[in-house]
Structures are given as C-alpha cells and as structure tokens.
Amino acid sequence: MDNSTLSPEPIKDWSTLRRGQQVAFNHHSDGPVAGVVEMRTDDASVLWIQLNGGAGRRLIHCDDGYRLKPAD
Numbered sequence: 001m002d003n004s005t006l007s008p009e010p011i012k013d014w015s016t017l018r019r020g021q022q023v024a025f026n027h028h029s030d031g032p033v034a035g036v037v038e039m040r041t042d043d044a045s046v047l048w049i050q051l052n053g054g055a056g057r058r059l060i061h062c063d064d065g066y067r068l069k070p071a072d
Contacts, residue, residue: 015044
C-alpha cells in the first residue's frame with residue numbers, strides 16, 4: 001500500500017472510530033497499513049484492526065505513536 005490511500009488529516013480522537021470503518025495507519029517502525037476497525041475499548045485507547053489482504057489483526061494503543069487516517 002502506498003501513501004496515496006491516506007487522507008491528509010490524521011484521526012486524533014479514536015472515540016470517533018466505529019466498528020467496520022476503514023482506516024489506514026502507520027508507525028515509526030513500519031510503513032502504512034490499512035484495515036477495518038474490528039473492536040475498540042470503551043475508553044478508545046486500544047483498537048483491534050483487521051488488516052486488509054488477509055494479513056491478520058493488529059492491536060494498537062493510542063500512546064504507542066500510531067497515526068490513523070480514514071482510508072479511501
């Protein structure tokens with residue numbers, strides 16, 4: 001996946017994310033990844049993302065430096 005699938009504005013408030021929403025995210029340790037929000041904790045600090053292309057799931061925490069953006 002390339003950066004063209006990322007929208008210009010990052011999502012700062014993860015509580016706005018809903019199950020089934022397409023997102024793209026990146027971290028300083030790896031490039032952009034896209035998937036679907038599978039679950040979100042009540043306090044919106046943790047997300048499970050089902051990765052596109054059958055690449056499994058990823059658990060991400062808001063304090064770990066991930067940048068999320070809505071996927072096109």
